[in-house]
Amino acid sequence: MSGSLSIVGLGPGSEAQVTPEATQVLMEATDIVGYGSYIDRLTPQRFVVLHRSGNGVELERAREALNLAVDGKKVALVTSGDPGVFAMAAAVFEAVDAQPKAWASVEIRILPGITALLAAAARVGAPIGNDFCAINLSDNLKPWALIEKRLRLAVEADFVIACYNPRSRARPDGFARVLTLLRQHTESKRIIAFARAVSTQHEQIKAILLEDCRPEMADMQTLVLIGNSATRMIEQNGKRWVYTPRLVGLRKSQ
């Protein structure tokens, strides 16, 4: 009999931000599959088998997890944040879609987690109090021209924009190009927040104006939030908060 595959989001880093549902599934799993650094975040139960894989081999990792489930195992496939946001849930369905018969009997469940965008937004204040979108700045799986087009249109539509995967060693120049594009299409006082390693001991939060941004301020552990034209910075209780008002395009007194 086939087993099951739970695709589990571990949240942004802190154990306090792992859902009770995820903890329960991890306790019951016979096999846990994931990128090494996510496996390192777990406190494994005694009898569980850990399957570490390298970064950037998502489809292979998805097939490995599905194959273990076909063999009757209770598999947990772990990802950071939420498994549906630029992560393994889509990779699993790509594998299933390509070979529908191979894994037809596996029971698949997706367990949501706190995605980096939500964890970062909560630290910064309320930057996504109005309409927002999320863009993955990695051009591993899509052409750079499409990233630029989406950014340009998102700025034109005045969305708050969350940028995942802003900058890596393999792609050191992409984020510099993003800043250039923003400087061409928005005002220099636009508020940008850099939220790095949120909820871990290396957490760093910085909210500044576009004119003061430098490409090195982002790395692979950073979520970059680009404010919209109404996003504001305010002081309260000795702290600087960033928020985007809910009201736009209407005059109302509340």
Ligand code: SAH
């Ligand atoms: N599934 C994950 C995203 C994977 S893409 C999620 O839902 O959060 C990896 C990107 O997520 C990183 O490059 C970074 O932009 C962001 N990220 C993940 N964890 C983060 C954290 N603790 N703090 C800030 N950004 C984080």
